[in-house]
Amino acid sequence: MNVDRQSGQDLDAPTAGPGDGVSIAEAARLSGVSVHTLRYYERSGMMPTTPARTSGGTRRYRKAELEWIHTCTKLRSLGMSTDLIRRYVDLVRAGPGNEADRLHLLEAQRERVLAQQAQLSMDLEMINGKIQTYRERLEQGSADGIWSVPREP
């Protein structure tokens, strides 16, 4: 059985009984995002499946939701916009048959990330150059001419 060590809840339970899944606070702790953000993701259509509810209406996050949140945070940290994630989620919710579209969204994001990595590496050379220059000048006791303001004669 697949059980959360903290809450002792069965993450795979098929129904929304009172003891199934974990609370939103626990889901937040497990995924590293705030409860506010979890609710925001849900109401803005960024969850392929929404957490089950107890009879009182409180959310119970299970394996599917927790795994998606994990994926979702990775897509976000790869720079994928909430709008694109919504589009991806819409495809998933539409069910089988649009896998090529989903693939295309992911591949497009990968291309953006690769481009960004290349850009970062290029711009890093610049900052490394400046760091190197500062270090050399500091060894000599002077940093003139890097970005000092020229004095009027």
Place this chain on the structure above:
Amino acid sequence: MNVDRQSGQDLDAPTAGPGDGVSIAEAARLSGVSVHTLRYYERSGMMPTTPARTSGGTRRYRKAELEWIHTCTKLRSLGMSTDLIRRYVDLVRAGPGNEADRLHLLEAQRERVLAQQAQLSMDLEMINGKIQTYRERLEQGSADGIWSVPREP
């Protein structure tokens, strides 16, 4: 003589005579940022030196400003906040003697970029895995079980 090919202006001229430097539109074209952004950078204290002005008050960008804008856009694309850039610019404007502080700002930014690159690479593995899975399933004509919504029995 250092001359802009487009405007034919002397970028090194020491005084703010009417024909020295380039207009803000030309500076924008050369640096790839908008004229709005150039004015914003200036008034929010992100320019170590401000462009000279004609007698009528219009800006004339010269080599120093154009080079800084170039550096500044790279720092921005490395994710350095405008606040940190302002701090760096303040140090530069304060003149020689704080090179260690400047160096520290740049090194801290480099550390953040290196961490971000590592994170991007890690998260990219996830997206690559999903892309790979989708491709395989598409070859088989099915993408069930990646992020499909389970049907109720």
Place this chain on the structure above:
DNA sequence: TCTTGACTTAGAGCGCACTCTAGATTCTAG
């Protein structure tokens, strides 16, 4: 049962980095 803390919703607020506007002034080609 009671109490305390966690949870609910809809909607407002925030921080960042621009981006645009209005209305006046300046520049430049003819």
Place this chain on the structure above:
DNA sequence: CTAGAATCTAGAGTGCGCTCTAAGTCAAGA
């Protein structure tokens, strides 16, 4: 000299991705 394009300033507006609030409901231990 003149017309039209470019520029000026201070300040307002925008889009993104959260983040927080208010006013109430629910859950769980003593």
